[in-house]
Amino acid sequence: MNKRVMAAFMMTVLIWGSAFPGIKVGLQSFSPEHLALFRMLIASGALILLSWVRRIELPDIKDVPVILLLGFLGFTVYHTGLSFGEQTVSAGVSSLLVSTTPIFSAILGTLFLKDRLSKIGWIGSFVAFLGVVLISFGTGSSFSAISIGIVWILIAAFGESFFFTFETNYIKKYGIIQFNIYTIIAGTIFMMLFLPGLGTEIREASTSSTLSVIYLGLIPTIIPYFSLAYVISKAGATKATSSLYLTPASALLISWMWLGEVPTYLSVFGGIFTLVGVGLSAVKGPENDQESVDSAKQAST
Template identity: 75%
Template sequence: MDRKVLIAFSMTVFIWGSAFPGIKVGLQSFSPEHLALLRLLIASAALLVFAAFKGIKFPDVRDIPVILLLGFLGFTVYHAGLSFGEQTVSAGVSSLLVSTTPIFAAILGTAFLKERLSKIGWLGSFIAFFGVALISVGTGNSFTAVSFGIIWILIAALGESFFFVFETNYIKKYGFINFNIYTILAGTVFMLFFLPGLGTELASASTASTLTVIYLGLIPTILPYFAIAYVISKAGAAKATSSLYLTPAAALLISWLWLGEIPTLLALIGGALTLIGVGLSAVKGPKPDQESVEPAKKAT
């Protein structure tokens, strides 16, 4: 792998991994909804400056409803759900739960895009969700509270899955960076519903929490998407999306160093099963209209 690609890939894994413990620190002073709102407001402000500097044009009017919907699912639902979930679920375990996103995406692709998930893929899905069940049992906290937290995080993963599944055509049209700017701004618009009370929390927030939320808005919400776009352009989508498998390892390590979080053995076993299942679920079946033709002949 090229050195620049490796740096971009490593940066993506580390930064996304740091977001999970960062949310925990932010929640010490902010409510989940205000944390998600402030994070997206900061990201949107930075992206508006970037868009003005680069002269990025507005999307086509006919695409705005879809952009709003995908922004709501990929950013409003994802960030709010993750913030609510991390009230009761540890940062490291949250990252393991978010890694179920590819499974939801595969199932949605099967349901809406007529893609086929292989038998191994379905087996991987069952293994992954069994891992999620073990995580819920092995968190070491109140089962009821953790269960609600896990549901929130799985909702976040589902929202992100819808975003990943249906963004493809629009990325082709607008480009990866432009489309993410549009959808982050769209997701922020929906979060404005929670604006009342944000000023009060900001005034009383600790310096550590405030600086951490600024970091979340400027770094994990923006830079990994730029880095992933670079990796995709140089090494292809397969290597780029493999960051989803390594992010939980980074999150667990950073959570241990930053917060002193040590997951239980059962939660780690569940996390390992989840990641194994996610890997297996990536094995796709043949397309419905696929013919038994050699690749070289298809190209002619």
């Protein structure tokens, strides 16, 4: 990678990593559903303005139902689930749990698409979920409360995995940035259900929490998609999306510096298991070699 591509890559990792502690700060004043809605309203407002300035066309009518569905799964479910989960799960551990998204995506691709998960991929899936179990026992808090939080975050990861699995054809048609504009706005529409009470929370929120949510809406929800698109255009999808594997390390470091969070050794050990498992799940088996050659670089994220 050249310097510009490396800078864009590192920016993606750092910004996405900063989102997890940012949510923690926002939750000090906002309920999970209002934090997620406020964040998405800010992001959608900025993207609508961008769309108007750049004169981005509306999607084809026939694609609207799928855009709404993927927006709901990839943004409504993901951001709401993550916000609820971080009520009881630390920011760093949350980032480790979200890293299971590629595992869910691989399984969904096996079930619904022509993808085939290799034997080592299935082993990787088992290792990753073993890591999740270790993380669960290493949180050092009330196990029942933590378990609920972990379930919320895994639901978030599952929703995002649907988005990543079924977005490919639409990315090819509209491009990464344009398609993400459509789906972010679509996800925000569904979250308007949480609108009652948001104004009161905004008025009563601390300055730090409000600024944190504004940051979440303008930066982690938008900027990484632009930088990731640039890296994909220069270095290919495989190298670009390796940022997903580095995000937990970034989140753990930023959470320690920002919030003073220090994960337990068992959580870190479980996180290593999870990341190793996710990495193994991406390994192609011999039965997929020719298919991999024929379909090289088709993956968009």
